[in-house]
Amino acid sequence: MLKILKYSLSDMMRSRWIYIYTLFYLLLTTALFWLSPDLSKVIISLMNIILVLSPLIAALFSTLYFQQSREFTELLLAQPVRRSSIFWGQYFGVALSMSLSLLTGLGVPFLFYGLLVSGEIWNFLVLLFAGIILSLIFSGLAYYIALKTENKIKGFSLTILLWLFFAVIYDGLFLLILVLFNDYPLDKFALGASLFNPINLARVLILLKLDISALMGYTGAVFQQFLGSAPGMSIAVASLLVWAALPVWGIRRVAMKKDF
Amino acid sequence: MIQIQNLSKSFHKNQVLSSLDLEISQPGVFAVLGPNGSGKTTLIKCILGMVIPDSGQIRYQGASITNEWKYRAAISYLPQIARFPENLTVNELLQMIRDIRDQAARAEEIIHLFGIEPWLNSRLGTLSGGTRQKVNLVLAFMYDNPVIIMDEPTAGLDPVALIRLKDLIQAERQKGKIILVTTHVMNFVEEMANEIVFLLDGRIRFRGELAALKRRCGEPTLERAIAKLLQGECLEAGPAAGKTAAENPDKGFFQPKTEIPCSRY
Numbered sequence: 001m002l003k004i005l006k007y008s009l010s011d012m013m014r015s016r017w018i019y020i021y022t023l024f025y026l027l028l029t030t031a032l033f034w035l036s037p038d039l040s041k042v043i044i045s046l047m048n049i050i051l052v053l054s055p056l057i058a059a060l061f062s063t064l065y066f067q068q069s070r071e072f073t074e075l076l077l078a079q080p081v082r083r084s085s086i087f088w089g090q091y092f093g094v095a096l097s098m099s100l101s102l103l104t105g106l107g108v109p110f111l112f113y114g115l116l117v118s119g120e121i122w123n124f125l126v127l128l129f130a131g132i133i134l135s136l137i138f139s140g141l142a143y144y145i146a147l148k149t150e151n152k153i154k155g156f157s158l159t160i161l162l163w164l165f166f167a168v169i170y171d172g173l174f175l176l177i178l179v180l181f182n183d184y185p186l187d188k189f190a191l192g193a194s195l196f197n198p199i200n201l202a203r204v205l206i207l208l209k210l211d212i213s214a215l216m217g218y219t220g221a222v223f224q225q226f227l228g229s230a231p232g233m234s235i236a237v238a239s240l241l242v243w244a245a246l247p248v249w250g251i252r253r254v255a256m257k258k259d260f
Numbered sequence: 261m262i263q264i265q266n267l268s269k270s271f272h273k274n275q276v277l278s279s280l281d282l283e284i285s286q287p288g289v290f291a292v293l294g295p296n297g298s299g300k301t302t303l304i305k306c307i308l309g310m311v312i313p314d315s316g317q318i319r320y321q322g323a324s325i326t327n328e329w330k331y332r333a334a335i336s337y338l339p340q341i342a343r344f345p346e347n348l349t350v351n352e353l354l355q356m357i358r359d360i361r362d363q364a365a366r367a368e369e370i371i372h373l374f375g376i377e378p379w380l381n382s383r384l385g386t387l388s389g390g391t392r393q394k395v396n397l398v399l400a401f402m403y404d405n406p407v408i409i410m411d412e413p414t415a416g417l418d419p420v421a422l423i424r425l426k427d428l429i430q431a432e433r434q435k436g437k438i439i440l441v442t443t444h445v446m447n448f449v450e451e452m453a454n455e456i457v458f459l460l461d462g463r464i465r466f467r468g469e470l471a472a473l474k475r476r477c478g479e480p481t482l483e484r485a486i487a488k489l490l491q492g493e494c495l496e497a498g499p500a501a502g503k504t505a506a507e508n509p510d511k512g513f514f515q516p517k518t519e520i521p522c523s524r525y
Contacts, residue, residue, distance in 0.1 A: 003360055014347065071343040077310045079360050080333035256327070259271070259311040 001085035001092075004076065008093025011072075012065065018097055021057055025105020033113050039120040040210065042113075043127050046106065047206050050131045051199055055138035056163050058098045062139035063159045065094050066146040074260050087255040088248065091143045098135040103128065126209040130202040133240045137198050138163065140247025147254045170197045178218065187222050194219040195235075198243045205236040261285055261407070261438055262307065267316035268462075269302055276302045277313070278462040287436040289429060291449045294459035295490055300442040301340055303459070304409055307440075308337055320407075333363065338400035340411035340442075342392040346385030350376065350395055353384060357399060365402040373424050374398065390416040401428055408432060409440045414448055426452060446483045458489055465495040 012018055028049065032042045069090065076086045110124055142159045149155035174193060178186060194200045200219060207220045208229050223232040264282040268275075276299045284290060292300050305311040307318060309325055309332065317324060320331045344353055358365050371377060374394040379387060387395070393416045400410065414422060429452055432439060443449060449456065449470075456473055458466035466473060466489060470482060477485040477494045488494055 007356060011345070011347075069345065072345040074310070074339070074343060075345075075357070076360070078308050078332065078335075078337040078339065079357065080329055080331075081360060082329045083309075257312055260305070 001082070001089045004081070004086055004089025005093050005096070007072075008065075008069075008090045009097055011069070012061075012093060012097040017061070018101055021061075021098075022101040022105045025102065026108060029106055029109040033109060037113065039110070039113065039115065039118050040123060042110075043120065043123050043206075044210065044212070047127060047130075047203070050102075050127065051134070051203055051206075052167050054098075054102060054131045055134045055167065055199060058095070058135035058139040059142035059159045059163050061098060062091070062094045062142035063146050063156055066090065066143055067152050067155070077260055083255050084252045087143075087147070087251050091140060091248070091251055094143070095136045095139045098139060099132045102131045102135060106131070123210055126206055129237075130206050130240075133244055134198060134202055136244045137240070137247065140244065140251065144247045144250045144254065147251060147258060166197050166199050170200070174219075187226065190219050190222045191226060194223070195239050198240060201236050201240050201243070205233055205240070208233050208236070261321055263317075263319040263322075264303075264307070265317045265319075267303070267306060267313050267318065269299075269306065269311060269313045276462055277306070280316070280459075280463055282457065282464055282467075284438055284440075287433070287438050288454035289433055289439045289441060289452050290455050290457055291453035292440060292442045292457045292459060293444075293449065293486060298459040299462045300459055301411055304337075304411055304440065304442065307409065308332065308335065333361070334405050335407045335409060336400045336403050336405045338396055338408075338410040338413055340415075342389075342396040344384040344392070344395070347383060349381050349383055350387075351380045353395070354398065354402075358402075361403065363403050366404070367398060367402040370398045370401045370428075373428070374421055390418060390421070393417055394421060397425065397428075401432075404435075405437075407438045407440070411442050412444070413441060414443060414445050446486060450482045458486075458495075460489070460492075460495070465489065467496070 029042065029046065032045050036042065073086060073090070077083070106124075106128060115121055115124055141162060145158050145162070146155045149158065174190075178190070194204060204220045204223050208224060211229065223236070226232075227235060262282075262284045264280060267277050267280040267282075269277040276297075280299075280303065282303075292303065294300050302311055306313050307320075307325075309329070317326075319325065320334070323331070325331055348356070354367055358367070371380070374397060376391060376394050376398065379391055379395075384392065384395070393413075397413065400408065400413075413425060417425060426448075429439060429441075433454075441448075441452070453470060455469055456466065457464055458473075466476075468476075473489075474480065474482065474485050477488045479485040479488060485494075
């Protein structure tokens with residue numbers, strides 16, 4: 001699997017878009033530092049962008065990479081290599097390059113603006129973790145969809161719909177339910193429902209770490225009230241890890257049965 | 261060496277292979293023939309584990325290949341359409357496959373044989389069809405494997421390359437290898453093949469030597485004998501042998517069944 005991963009990674013590194021993506025984060029973070037040198041303010045501003053953007057970009061890259069590397073996959077399938085190694089190697093190649101982009105794009109400006117001497121290092125690491133795990137989850141889900149769908153356009157649309165659902169529609173439905181069932185106690189429901197949206201989980205995780213109740217929203221508040229900050233964070237991290245493991249398992253399941 | 265029992269595969273509603281049995285135990289060149297859509301490529305891809313059969317067993321040296329991958333180290337494969345990662349150069353591709361397979365290779369010899377040195381540093385996407393096929397041949401012949409499977413090896417080759425390919429196949433046969441070839445070029449079959457495996461509607465309807473086929477059909481040339489087979493005459497008795505092409509006009513040579521989408525190949 002490591003050999004396949006190596007080739008997928010070097011393939012990704014040839015793509016101009018991965019550099020544009022890294023450059024975008026570099027410029028964005030630097031610009032935010034120009035506006036305010038306060039590290040925690042920059043973290044909050046970045047949070048909202050990363051929560052929406054990193055899943056979208058990761059999903060798009062993953063779909064495009066799978067669809068474009070079909071020849072490579074067919075070539076590999078005739079070699080003495082495990083099927084799961086081929087697909088996992090490619091998925092981790094994409095996921096790793098997205099994570100490296102985030103790490104460089106955010107890490108370099110933060111280091112430059114004195115991350116190590118400030119007390120914000122853990123807050124920054126949580127932000128980075130959220131960005132990376134969202135990239136992993138959404139590239140995995142997109143890769144799974146790409147494997148499942150024969151039609152490229154259909155696969156692409158499904159991936160975008162999936163992102164739209166978690167980034168926008170889910171919150172809308174959630175609010176709608178809260179308003180409609182205003183008279184009932186919905187705390188447990190809110191708690192449960194937030195576990196099913198990785199973007200929400202990542203947001204709750206960061207806000208619990210930063211301890212900003214004003215920005216926490218309903219789910220964040222419920223998390224803190226019911227579980228306290230530390231257990232709440234542990235549950236959020238555990239759920240995110242489950243979310244990241246699901247597509248890895250799904251990719252294997254589809255890959256073992258697919259014809260080429 | 262290779263045993264196939266009761267192999268069936270359908271893509272959606274299209275039954276491509278139905279209860280196919282085939283056993284290849286002695287070395288030689290085996291020509292897999294049959295009309296378009298008769299399941300030749302699907303059969304080959306099943307042996308390589310690229311297509312997962314619905315039912316049936318494939319054994320290589322007595323061991324089932326289901327979910328196995330190590331046996332592929334003993335098989336060289338030449339795919340029908342040379343599809344490579346477009347942005348790699350020929351050298352990078354060869355290097356990559358050698359890195360992945362990690363077997364002793366004789367790439368330089370085959371590269372020289374087909375004269376593709378000038379293209380070693382060109383991107384695969386820019387190569388002509390014939391040159392791609394030569395690169396394909398290098399990948400298939402650079403390893404000394406006991407089984408060689410080729411899907412339409414002659415496609416796009418110039419006469420010089422074709423002669424070199426035939427010589428190469430002869431030399432490999434001398435080494436006692438099993439060579440499985442699909443082709444539509446009858447001259448090539450006549451010159452190279454030890455045995456013919458004829459597929460129609462997902463079953464093997466003739467298996468034997470060239471001379472036996474000609475005798476059976478009462479035709480002097482292979483081309484005419486095959487044409488008779490394609491029209492449903494002189495087939496071996498099989499489960500559906502009673503039906504001739506005349507009764508099944510939609511399954512004849514010139515009107516293949518529903519086309520399988522290209523992505524399946």
